[in-house]
Amino acid sequence: MSNPLRVTVWNEFRHEKIDPKIAAVYPHGIHEAIAAYLREQPGLAVRTATLDEPEHGLTEEVLADTDVLTWWGHMAHEKVDDAVVDRVQRRVLAGVGLVVLHSGHYSKIFKRLMGTTCNLKWREAGEKSRLWVVEPGHPIAAGLGQYVEIEHEEMYGERFDIPAPDTLVFVSWFPGGEVFRGGCCWNRGSGRIFYFQPGHETYPTYYQPVVRQIIGNAVRWAAPTAGPRVVYGRSAPLEPLAAG
Amino acid sequence: MSNPLRVTVWNEFRHEKIDPKIAAVYPHGIHEAIAAYLREQPGLAVRTATLDEPEHGLTEEVLADTDVLTWWGHMAHEKVDDAVVDRVQRRVLAGVGLVVLHSGHYSKIFKRLMGTTCNLKWREAGEKSRLWVVEPGHPIAAGLGQYVEIEHEEMYGERFDIPAPDTLVFVSWFPGGEVFRGGCCWNRGSGRIFYFQPGHETYPTYYQPVVRQIIGNAVRWAAPTAGPRVVYGRSAPLEPLAAG
Amino acid sequence: MSNPLRVTVWNEFRHEKIDPKIAAVYPHGIHEAIAAYLREQPGLAVRTATLDEPEHGLTEEVLADTDVLTWWGHMAHEKVDDAVVDRVQRRVLAGVGLVVLHSGHYSKIFKRLMGTTCNLKWREAGEKSRLWVVEPGHPIAAGLGQYVEIEHEEMYGERFDIPAPDTLVFVSWFPGGEVFRGGCCWNRGSGRIFYFQPGHETYPTYYQPVVRQIIGNAVRWAAPTAGPRVVYGRSAPLEPLAAG
Amino acid sequence: MSNPLRVTVWNEFRHEKIDPKIAAVYPHGIHEAIAAYLREQPGLAVRTATLDEPEHGLTEEVLADTDVLTWWGHMAHEKVDDAVVDRVQRRVLAGVGLVVLHSGHYSKIFKRLMGTTCNLKWREAGEKSRLWVVEPGHPIAAGLGQYVEIEHEEMYGERFDIPAPDTLVFVSWFPGGEVFRGGCCWNRGSGRIFYFQPGHETYPTYYQPVVRQIIGNAVRWAAPTAGPRVVYGRSAPLEPLAAG
Numbered sequence: 001m002s003n004p005l006r007v008t009v010w011n012e013f014r015h016e017k018i019d020p021k022i023a024a025v026y027p028h029g030i031h032e033a034i035a036a037y038l039r040e041q042p043g044l045a046v047r048t049a050t051l052d053e054p055e056h057g058l059t060e061e062v063l064a065d066t067d068v069l070t071w072w073g074h075m076a077h078e079k080v081d082d083a084v085v086d087r088v089q090r091r092v093l094a095g096v097g098l099v100v101l102h103s104g105h106y107s108k109i110f111k112r113l114m115g116t117t118c119n120l121k122w123r124e125a126g127e128k129s130r131l132w133v134v135e136p137g138h139p140i141a142a143g144l145g146q147y148v149e150i151e152h153e154e155m156y157g158e159r160f161d162i163p164a165p166d167t168l169v170f171v172s173w174f175p176g177g178e179v180f181r182g183g184c185c186w187n188r189g190s191g192r193i194f195y196f197q198p199g200h201e202t203y204p205t206y207y208q209p210v211v212r213q214i215i216g217n218a219v220r221w222a223a224p225t226a227g228p229r230v231v232y233g234r235s236a237p238l239e240p241l242a243a244g
Numbered sequence: 245m246s247n248p249l250r251v252t253v254w255n256e257f258r259h260e261k262i263d264p265k266i267a268a269v270y271p272h273g274i275h276e277a278i279a280a281y282l283r284e285q286p287g288l289a290v291r292t293a294t295l296d297e298p299e300h301g302l303t304e305e306v307l308a309d310t311d312v313l314t315w316w317g318h319m320a321h322e323k324v325d326d327a328v329v330d331r332v333q334r335r336v337l338a339g340v341g342l343v344v345l346h347s348g349h350y351s352k353i354f355k356r357l358m359g360t361t362c363n364l365k366w367r368e369a370g371e372k373s374r375l376w377v378v379e380p381g382h383p384i385a386a387g388l389g390q391y392v393e394i395e396h397e398e399m400y401g402e403r404f405d406i407p408a409p410d411t412l413v414f415v416s417w418f419p420g421g422e423v424f425r426g427g428c429c430w431n432r433g434s435g436r437i438f439y440f441q442p443g444h445e446t447y448p449t450y451y452q453p454v455v456r457q458i459i460g461n462a463v464r465w466a467a468p469t470a471g472p473r474v475v476y477g478r479s480a481p482l483e484p485l486a487a488g
Numbered sequence: 489m490s491n492p493l494r495v496t497v498w499n500e501f502r503h504e505k506i507d508p509k510i511a512a513v514y515p516h517g518i519h520e521a522i523a524a525y526l527r528e529q530p531g532l533a534v535r536t537a538t539l540d541e542p543e544h545g546l547t548e549e550v551l552a553d554t555d556v557l558t559w560w561g562h563m564a565h566e567k568v569d570d571a572v573v574d575r576v577q578r579r580v581l582a583g584v585g586l587v588v589l590h591s592g593h594y595s596k597i598f599k600r601l602m603g604t605t606c607n608l609k610w611r612e613a614g615e616k617s618r619l620w621v622v623e624p625g626h627p628i629a630a631g632l633g634q635y636v637e638i639e640h641e642e643m644y645g646e647r648f649d650i651p652a653p654d655t656l657v658f659v660s661w662f663p664g665g666e667v668f669r670g671g672c673c674w675n676r677g678s679g680r681i682f683y684f685q686p687g688h689e690t691y692p693t694y695y696q697p698v699v700r701q702i703i704g705n706a707v708r709w710a711a712p713t714a715g716p717r718v719v720y721g722r723s724a725p726l727e728p729l730a731a732g
Numbered sequence: 733m734s735n736p737l738r739v740t741v742w743n744e745f746r747h748e749k750i751d752p753k754i755a756a757v758y759p760h761g762i763h764e765a766i767a768a769y770l771r772e773q774p775g776l777a778v779r780t781a782t783l784d785e786p787e788h789g790l791t792e793e794v795l796a797d798t799d800v801l802t803w804w805g806h807m808a809h810e811k812v813d814d815a816v817v818d819r820v821q822r823r824v825l826a827g828v829g830l831v832v833l834h835s836g837h838y839s840k841i842f843k844r845l846m847g848t849t850c851n852l853k854w855r856e857a858g859e860k861s862r863l864w865v866v867e868p869g870h871p872i873a874a875g876l877g878q879y880v881e882i883e884h885e886e887m888y889g890e891r892f893d894i895p896a897p898d899t900l901v902f903v904s905w906f907p908g909g910e911v912f913r914g915g916c917c918w919n920r921g922s923g924r925i926f927y928f929q930p931g932h933e934t935y936p937t938y939y940q941p942v943v944r945q946i947i948g949n950a951v952r953w954a955a956p957t958a959g960p961r962v963v964y965g966r967s968a969p970l971e972p973l974a975a976g
Contacts, residue, residue: 089847093848093849093893095381112847113847114847115821115844115845115846115847115920116825116845116920116921117825117921117964119964119965120964121963121965121966121967122965122966122967123966123967123968123969125969125973127973130482130665132645132646132647132667133471133472133646133647134646134647134648134669135431135652136434136471136472136474136647137339137431137433137434137435137436137468137469138431138469138471139469141469141471141472142469142470142471143470143471144471144472145472145473146472146473146474146475146647155967155969157620157967158620158621158622158659159620159621159622159624159634159964160622161825161921161962161964163895163918163919163920164623164655164656164898164919166410166411166896167410167431167652168652168656171646171659171667171669172667173661173665173666173667175483175969175971175973175974176971176973177618177661177969177970177971178620178661178967178970179620179659179660179661179667181622181659186895187379187381187382187411187895187896188847188848188895189381189848189849189893190380190381191381192381224381225381225382225383225385225386226386226387227377227380227381227385227386227387227388228377228380228385228388228389228390228891229389229390230380230390230891230893231390231853232849232851232853232891232893233851233853233854234853234854234855235853235854235855235887235889235910236855237855237857237887237907237909238374238908238909238910239419239907239908241857241859241907242907333603337604337605337649356603357603357604358603359577359600359601359602359603359676360581360676360677361581361720363720363721364720365719365720365721365722365723366721366722366723367722367723367724367725369725369729371729374909376889376890376891376910376911377890377891378890378891378892378913379896380891390891399723399725401723401864402864402865402866402903403716403718403720403864403865403866403868403878404866405581405677405718405720407651407674407675407676408654408675408867408899408900410652411896412896412900415890415903415911415913416911417905417909417910417911419727419729419730420725420727420729421725421726421727421862421905422723422726422864422905423864423903423904423905423911425866425903430651431651431652432603432604432651433604433605433649472647474647474649475609476605476607476608476609476647476649477607477609477610478609478610478611479609479611479643479645479666480611481611481613481643481663481664481665482664482665483663483664483665485613485615485663485664486663583869618970621959623919624922624959624960624962625827625919625921625922625923625924625956625957625959626919626957626959627957629957629959629960630957630958630959631958631959632959632960633960633961634960634962634963654898654899655898655919663971675867675869675870675899677869678868678869679869712869713869713870713871713873713874714875715865715868715869715870715873715874715875715876716868716873716877716878717877717878718868718878719878726862727907
């Protein structure tokens with residue numbers, strides 16, 4: 001039996017504490033809604049971490065014990081300590097998978113890894129969001145139909161200021177007239193990153209089975225592989241050089 | 245226990261029958277050298293198929309029972325029946341993985357799927373080939389060091405007339421002064437394709453453990469995933485249209 | 489003063505001859521609507537060619553005198569001679585630009601260059617098509633707003649069975665609920681290919697100024713550059729090889 | 733006559749002041765060697781800027797008057813003020829082209845835009861560097877042969893920790909046995925970025941005609957295009973929404 005995949009579900013966990021309507025949707029926080037599903041999946045070992053824990057719950061020890069990190073944040077992106085952002089960036093480049101959810105598009109860590117503003121259009125109108133699978137052979141699309149519908153979501157629209165994804169898996173449609181690259185994969189360093197559009201805090205999106213299934217697929221897709229240990233810096237020749 | 249991954253190892257199997265020096269290296273054919281390794285791997289069910297079998301061993305039944313196909317050909321590319329090429333193309337686009345080896349770059353099926361000439365530079369001088377891993381987080385690089393060396397190989401050099409790979413995993417170095425994109429991944433339809441440079445028929449490349457390991461990694465990477473069943477053609481609206 | 493860019497506007501030119509409603513929209517054919525605009529642009533030298541001309545108007549001489557070829561076809565894809573398809577493919581791989589319009593997605597030449605089925609969903613309901621610019625810095629988006637609207641178009645929807653474009657410029661929205669990668673760039677060989685979704689034969693799409701502007705941008709983007717003359721095949725070493 | 737393309741050639745300009753051997757190669761600084769060539773090209777308006785000028789010569793005014801910025805730095809990357817890095821990043825994302833030269837791979841601005849460490853292997857042994865053109869149709873390869881040779885260069889080798897380039901134009905070969913992705917293009921925001929490997933400060937690389945030609949090609953390729961003005965943030969629907 002192989003070792004379990006160690007998943008850390010990170011959540012800002014502020015909206016749920018201060019807004020009763022959001023607390024009614026996610027009484028234990030968005031992280032617990034996501035973690036509850038992942039805990040039921042075979043082969044995953046799941047913990048959570050939140051902003052208000054020491055070091056935001058992302059100590060060196062926790063990260064050293066993490067294979068894949070999921071990230072939800074919104075109102076308090078600026079409260080995330082730069083030292084923790086540095087640490088997470090180092091770990092992702094070293095191979096840890098990162099699944100960035102919804103408003104996490106504007107988190108420090110996502111902007112850091114993308115190098116762009118990660119800005120977009122948005123509207124809170126409870127619109128339907130329909131995500132079309134444009135790469136049906138991708139592991140994150142395993143088990144899905146041709147599209148996924150979320151009855152009520154925040155609209156996110158293009159232009160989404162990201163580097164063109166290495167693989168574009170979902171394109172989202174909104175009734176108000178917009179489209180969005182709603183499921184995007186990137187390789188950065190030895191790590192894999194997936195951005196997934198759904199999950200506004202006022203809707204029960206993270207209880208919807210197909211959304212959970214996609215997050216589960218993404219977590220497994222983002223798992224590190226034991227590749228070469230890369231050495232950088234001054235390097236002796238591998239072949240004889242002519243006398244200079 | 246999950247179902248085994250069904251691998252079909254295809255080989256032209258002509259050089260080995262007519263050239264004693266090549267037969268001395270691969271007495272049972274290149275396919276058997278590759279298949280022997282794969283048969284030892286857990287979770288794989290391996291068969292072989294060769295050009296001179298009826299329908300080149302690639303009947304509808306065989307392909308329907310194949311998850312990943314590996315392909316070696318060289319002197320008889322033109323002998324492969326177009327109907328079989330059509331069939332393999334359809335299967336790959338429907339999700340079957342394809343691992344194209346060495347001189348298979350000039351096979352009908354590879355050229356068909358790439359849409360380009362797939363031409364390159366070459367030299368038979370028994371040179372060393374050193375393949376550098378440029379994407380250390382890719383599953384095909386699992387378990388490798390920073391580079392792979394093959395003591396004697398045919399030189400393959402750029403310009404390699406392929407579509408830019410979706411992921412470039414290896415770049416090859418040759419002492420005569422050339423470089424080559426020696427390990428390339430593409431998605432086509434629902435299928436995954438990997439091209440791997442080493443394996444000239446006069447050298448025992450396919451017995452080298454690290455080469456075998458890479459082929460094994462590639463076979464597992466190219467395994468189909470059970471994604472959406474795509475429907476094409478005329479399509480009813482999913483949302484009400486204004487009266488026209 | 490530099491040489492003009494030589495553009496050949498190819499059209500199947502069958503619908504316009506047999507359907508009075510289509511002839512009413514394009515009395516001189518779709519090619520003349522497109523060519524009329526391009527002829528007004530500085531630095532372009534424009535000719536047309538159609539299916540029913542000898543060799544479909546695409547003789548070796550015409551292609552040798554062509555820098556960029558635009559392609560519209562629909563009902564008679566199968567009437568295009570394979571020898572002409574071979575010829576156009578060779579020219580594109582040698583550097584000629586190719587702008588494939590609307591139903592040209594299913595032409596022999598586009599399928600040949602893509603290696604996939606190029607199939608898609610469609611619906612003729614006169615829906616609005618809104619194409620969002622997702623790469624605002626791309627030359628094909630020069631002079632545009634954030635999106636382009638076409639009041640009445642055929643719906644084309646995902647899954648569009650193409651290789652992931654090297655650059656995705658437009659994503660289309662349709663009121664019936666679909667999205668489509670409606671403006672896609674690929675490099676193949678030394679040539680550049682752009683696919684552009686709008687242009688159903690029953691609508692006056694190719695008279696719409698912004699559509700014409702995009703086609704003009706695409707033609708200029710697809711212009712060949714005088715790069716290296718690539719030599720393939722047996723190749724002498726550039727560096728001394730150790731005695732073998 | 734169109735407006736000239738406004739180029740700012742930035743150089744750290746420290747080595748040349750403190751090391752007589754380097755000053756002997758570049759008596760007026762690396763920037764003047766590059767700028768001297770660019771000033772001879774039609775349609776370019778060239779200025780220079782260096783680290784020790786106020787705001788490193790990159791004031792808001794200078795950047796607002798810049799279409800393309802070239803960047804050479806090495807020993808003093810950390811002396812570049814973060815506020816200037818922020819400013820340059822904003823300008824590149826808004827469309828300004830950026831050409832990063834040689835040791836500029838480790839500059840703050842390049843690492844910022846890439847999101848990775850941008851680390852690599854290196855060796856100072858005066859080796860030959862041969863850069864193969866792998867995309868012969870790319871504008872940066874205009875006018876070149878199949879490869880470019882630089883007689884004496886610093887070795888830069890893989891793994892180069894960058895995001896996979898949107899387009900890989902050159903792959904470099906070194907006699908000591910390494911390869912390197914030596915010419916790489918990315919789109920970021922509305923801007924274009926080109927990284928080019930050659931140019932160690934102890935060698936007269938920037939006087940070599942073919943190196944200058946490539947830098948000139950890159951500057952023209954990286955020129956901004958007047959695309960859509962993107963609006964981010966809260967966005968009204970473009971289509972009527974059902975009452976919620």
